[in-house]
Amino acid sequence: MDTVRVKEGEVLVLGPEDYAVLDEDDFGAPGLVAAEVVGPFVRLQAVGPLIMVHDAVFDPHRGIGHHPHRFNERLFYILEGAVDHDDALNDIQGHMGTGDVGRLTEGQRGMLHKEWNDTPGRARAFILVYRTDPVPPRASFAVLRDGEAPRYPEAPGVETKELVGPRSPLRVHGDLRWFGDSRMEEGAGIEQELGSSEAALLFALEGTVEFGGGPSLGPGQAAVVGPGDGRIAVSAREGARLLRAVVGAGQGLVFGEPWARR
Numbered sequence: 001m002d003t004v005r006v007k008e009g010e011v012l013v014l015g016p017e018d019y020a021v022l023d024e025d026d027f028g029a030p031g032l033v034a035a036e037v038v039g040p041f042v043r044l045q046a047v048g049p050l051i052m053v054h055d056a057v058f059d060p061h062r063g064i065g066h067h068p069h070r071f072n073e074r075l076f077y078i079l080e081g082a083v084d085h086d087d088a089l090n091d092i093q094g095h096m097g098t099g100d101v102g103r104l105t106e107g108q109r110g111m112l113h114k115e116w117n118d119t120p121g122r123a124r125a126f127i128l129v130y131r132t133d134p135v136p137p138r139a140s141f142a143v144l145r146d147g148e149a150p151r152y153p154e155a156p157g158v159e160t161k162e163l164v165g166p167r168s169p170l171r172v173h174g175d176l177r178w179f180g181d182s183r184m185e186e187g188a189g190i191e192q193e194l195g196s197s198e199a200a201l202l203f204a205l206e207g208t209v210e211f212g213g214g215p216s217l218g219p220g221q222a223a224v225v226g227p228g229d230g231r232i233a234v235s236a237r238e239g240a241r242l243l244r245a246v247v248g249a250g251q252g253l254v255f256g257e258p259w260a261r262r
Contacts, residue, residue, distance in 0.1 A: 012224040031062025040259045048199045048250035049175045052129035063116030070110035074129045076102040081123030087113040099146025111139040130174040144170040157188030175248030184236035192232040197249040200225040207240030
């Protein structure tokens with residue numbers, strides 16, 4: 001884990017060596033593996049309201065069985081395949097296909113849910129978990145379909161799909177202010193201003209992006225910009241695909257001793 005000072009501010013660069021790989025021993029079910037980028041099993045345990053970020057892969061006909069959650073909210077952005085949601089406590093079912101983003105609101109009552117890949121191919125989901133404020137009274141499920149998500153040219157050579165934000169119809173219950181998926185042509189750049197009370201998380205899906213005068217991110221690497229650092233400025237060394245989440249300051253960047261695993 002490296003903190004690099006660039007002209008836009010401080011950028012914390014994370015790679016696989018900073019993640020925890022959670023598997024059957026952690027989930028209690030085979031066929032589900034998640035790289036934890038933020039959460040209790042790694043040193044970086046919160047980014048603003050984000051308390052967990054997972055890059056998860058489900059084997060065919062595998063997933064995690066019914067288990068309880070309360071008070072928070074989670075987004076499942078399906079990068080590959082499909083995942084089904086079943087909340088037995090509230091009798092809520094839903095389906096998320098490739099390119100969809102599902103919102104799982106736990107509420108005060110909580111949920112007893114499972115997420116399952118019921119297809120013959122693998123599924124991959126990028127998962128954000130964040131605190132809700134205020135906490136909704138009941139659990140709910142909503143999905144923004146791939147074809148319904150707004151897409152627009154954010155900059156020359158950059159096509160952005162907005163999943164959460166002012167242009168998206170998907171509403172969330174936490175201080176997640178913007179979440180998007182950008183495809184960048186070689187040499188294309190993104191500049192995004194952050195308010196003094198905003199932090200950001202970036203995750204490279206494809207290709208390599210560079211911060212001006214600083215580090216680069218390759219596939220599977222993440223970067224965090226803390227509150228007060230002001231601005232994101234990246235360019236694509238080659239064709240790239242980049243996820244970005246902008247959140248409120250919340251707890252700031254929280255570091256801790258990772259939980260012991262079984």
